[in-house]
Every structure is written in C-alpha cells, then in structure tokens.
Amino acid sequence: MTVTTGVGGARERSPGAVPILELKAVSKRFGAVQALHEVNFEVRPGEVTALVGDNGAGKSVTIKCIAGIYPIDSGEILWEGRPVQIHGPKDAAALGIEIVYQDLALADNLDVVQNMYLGREEITRFRALDETKMERRCKETLSSLSVTTIRSVRQTVAGLSGGQRQSIAVAKAVMWNSRLVILDEPTAALGVAQTRQVLDLVRRLADQGLAVMLVSHNLHDIFEVADRITVLRLGQDVARFDTKDTNQREVVEAITAGKLSTVPGIEEAEVQ
C-alpha cells in the first residue's frame, strides 16, 4: 500500500505505509546526563502512535529534538524517508510538524479565531486583518474536526473549559496543512467528559490521514486511541507494541522494568 493520506480506514493497519517521521538511533546528551540513547521511533500517517514512559524517561527531550529545539548529538531524523535537519520550530513547521504543548499557549484575552490565527493572521490588500476570511476558515476547521461544543468562535478562550481549550489548541495545530501533530499530555488536566472529547478528536485526526504522536503516561487513554505504543525507559526505547496485541500489564512492565541495552551508570564509568 502506498497511500499515505488515506481518509477513513480507522484502526486498519497499513503495514507498507512509509513512516512519515522516523528517528534512527537518535542520541542526546546534556553534559554528564545521557538523555536519549540510540532511540528508534516511527510515526505513520493515519495512525496514532503513543510514546510512553515514566517521568524522566526522555519523552519531552524526544519532542524537543523533533521540534528542533535541541540539536541531536548523533543518529538521524527521517521525514518521509529522507534525512532532514531540523534547526528550530520554524523548520519543523515548514515540514508540517505541529506540536501542542501541555500549557497550550493560548492568549486568554483573545477570542478563538484570534488565537487560532495568532502569528499567521490573514490580511487584505490594504494590510488590514481579514476577519471574515479568518472566522470562516476557523469555523470550517472546527466543524471538520467535529468540535461542536464551542458556542461562538468570537468568545475569548478564557471562558472555555479545559477540553474546549485543548480542542482549540489542536485545531490551531492542524489548520496549517500539518502532516504530523504531536500532543504532549493532552488529557493531563482534564475531567472525564473532557478527556473523552479530546480523545475523540485525536482519533478523528488520525482517521483523516494525519500522523498523530501522543505523548502521555495515562495508559488508559493510550489504549483507547493509540494504534502503536513505543515505550521509553531511561532514555532508551525498550519496547514496541501494537495496541491490539498487548495489554496494560505488559506495557507497565516495559515502562518500569524494560530491558536496557546499556545501563546508564555502567556506561558512564566506561566513558570516563
């Protein structure tokens, strides 16, 4: 199968699909701390790939390497099979990578439209803001994602619930022809119903053909939406699962006691 942006086909495996993003033996070191050690990881279009791990396992560092915030020390990042250098958030955005951080980065005093277009406002010939165009596209994006709980796109985001805010942040990320959306702990601060809303949205993104990378340590959420799971432990990828072939117990085991190829302490001794 060569289709990379097939719509529909929820949860159907497309084993031949080229990974849109692939990390090959990526390592990153901060002084004496080996944050990532030869991490391999891939994300395919139309799938939700979860990256799980305990605190300090290297999830955030992985995201920041993909975003170009941290340069990698060794290894390769492949985008659609080709090696790429990502030197900053702008490079990542140019490739079509959008990241929704945990704090969402929304301005409370601005309305939904203003937030979704922040920094990329449409202007008319006379250099004035093209409010009608922005409002229309914003509504289209929200309805295409079935985000229907927003009463008005002209209300300030301060008045929205946590789930609605998360939805807006996700919609903002996918509006820009992005190919890969990375969600950092999207449900961490949400209640039950709102978590539901956001997980539905995550699933819809993948069903529309986007590649979704979900970073979380909430296994319940992950088993609900993810197609594949990669487990990080102490900066190494210790296990990979297909969600349908595994269970929470196996994943927990990998998170807490996954087999390491090198033990950080011993490796430190060897280096010195």
Next chain:
Amino acid sequence: MSAITPPLPTPAAARTATLGAYAKRWAENVRGGELGSLPIILGLLVIAVVFQVQNDRFLTAGNFVNLMVQGAAFALVAMGIVFVLLLGEIDLSVGYVSGVAGVLTALLLLPDGSSVPTAVAIAAALGSGVLIGTLHGLIITKIGIPSFVVTLAGLLAWNGVVLLLIGSRGTVVLQDAFVIGFANDFVGETAAWVLMLLAVGAYAGGQLWGLRKRAAAGLSNDPLLIVGLRVVGLFVALACVVYIVNQDRGLPYVAVLVGVLLVFWTYVLRRTRFGRHVYAVGGNAEAARRAGIDVDRIKIICFAIASLMAAVGGIVLASRLRSVDTNAGGGAILLYSIAAAVIGGTSLFGGRGHIKAALLGALVIASIDNGLGLLGLSSGTKFVVTGLVLLLAVAVDSFSRRGRAQSGRA
C-alpha cells in the same frame, strides 16, 4: 469513532442574531465583568450633574470648548499610555518627554535668526519622541530592566533635559502662529458640520461594508437595528458637540487632531497584525513568542508610540499655554494621562483596553479639574478628588476582573 457526538448548534441561530439574543448577550457580558464603556459614561453623567448643580457655568458652550482644549493634551498622551498598558507595562516618563518635545518646538521656532520652518520643528519634536521611546524600549527588552525602573529613570533624566534646554531663559514664548493655532484657533462653523458629516458617513460606510462582507461569507451579523442605532448614536453625539461648540468659539483644531488620531490608533490596534500582536503579548507573552511573534519588537514599538504621543501632547500643551518654561512636562500631566487611560477602562494587568479609553478618561479628568476650578477649589482638593476617582476606576477594573473570574473568563 466514539459513541458520544455532541449536538450540533442549529445553523439558523448562526445567521443574523435576533435583537433579543443581542440584548441577552450584552447583559451576560456586563454581568460577566465585560463592562465596556458603561461605568465611565455613567461617571461622566454624575460628574456633569454634580458640577452643574454646584455651578451653572459648568454646562455652558464656552466651558465645553475650554474643557475640550484642556483635556486634549491628556487624551493624546493617554493614547500612547494605552499601548504600554496593553502590554502590561508602564511608562512614567511621558510627562517630561512631552516637556522635551514642547521645549524643542518652542526653541526651534524662536525668532532669533536661527529658526527653522514650522514643519521641521514639529518633525524634530516628534522624532525626538520616537527616539526616546525606542531607547526606553531597547533598554527594557535587550537589557531586561523592568519598564517601571527604566521610565522612572527617564522621568528624572528627561526632566533634566528640559531644564538644560531652557537654560537661563526661564520662559520661552511660542511665537509661531501655526503651532499656537492648534489649541487657540477654531474650525469655521460650516467646516465643522462638514467634518462631522464626513465622519459619520465614513463610519456608516464602514459598518455597511462590514455587514455585506460578513453576510457574503455566511457569517452571523449583529441585528441591523443595532448597527443603525450605532450610526444614529454617533450622528447625534457629534451633532450635539458641533452644535454646542458653534454657540461659542467653534470647534478647536486640537479636537480634530484628537479625533483623527483616535481613529488612526484604533485602526492600528484593532485592524492590523501589529495591533493583534500587542494584545497577544499583553495576554500571554509566551504564547505570542511561540506563535512566531517578535515580542521584543512589539514592545519597543509600543514604547516608541507612547513617547511619540507624549511628544504630540507636549506640543499641544505648549500651544495652549503659548509658551514653555522650566515646568514643562511637570505637574499633573504624567499622572493625569495615566489616570485617564486607566479611568477610561484600560486594564493595568495588560491585554484589555481600547484607544477610546484615553478619550473617555481624559474627559473625566478634565471635567473634574475644570469643575473644581469653577467652584474655586484649590489644586490640593483637585488632586485629592482626582486621586479618589482613579482609585475608584481601578477598583472597578478589579471588580470586573473578579466578575470575569467567576464567570470563567479571566
């Protein structure tokens, strides 16, 4: 896909909102702490009634013209203050920056053989404002010193510059007819009516253009009646102003200047990318930075605008007094201007406010100053009363913030 699908909003409701819905939304906003200009307009009414009862000369055409001329300088300086307040910053130097601009204008136009054309003098004064503001902005953003401290230093330093420029002259009399004309000449009776009609026509045209554009894009519009009422309201308000001032000396040029700059800065703030970014930086600087906005650049430009508008105010003040002296930029101008912006409804906490706040606030300040003056009260009493009004305005801001917090909008 999941089982839970929230109900879609009825598409009919998204078209032109009904009058009832509009009124309901407005009432909701007021309860939720989005007070808009409501408190200030009530405040102006109270002030007008109280002073008129105390002294029947308060609500006369002559005094109304005085009030316009007195309030103009505060309104102009306050417009610049609105920009820095929107960022959540403060500029304490605007008083003496206005002094520097006023003194520069007067000195450059001094008929001592080395005077320059009027336009050059004004451009130099405005340019000095932009340079001073850019300097403040650079120090604040690149070195990372809080704006409070930088502009406090500016307050002292620019006061010093005013004294140095004046030197041993004591008082410099302004002798340029054009500059003096700002605050002391009046638009002809017919010209004032024409200007007023042009303004209302442009506003109505803009509203209709917006309505058509939104309708064409299939977006909801405010009810036609409300739009009509806005246009009629502006017409009535401006017609009253023109009618009243024509009973006396006429419309002062400085009022036209305030009107033009009010429209211009409102446009910049509400309809341009730059303005949107100012609100974003004031609301969440980190979000703005991640959205690719150059936060430092926005801040520097805002401080430059604050000093530029201070310079404009300084020239107008010099024009009104027909001279500058060692007190130029001192006295009440700094605090009255900041108070005007805040009383008008600009939040000190950043991200909320409009340019029109500067005008409304300046009207309140000038009314109090003028009214207490008519009652023959000392400037001590004036300051006490103005201080209390400022406190009241900030309290209203705090209470409305609490209202927003309770309705989940903070």
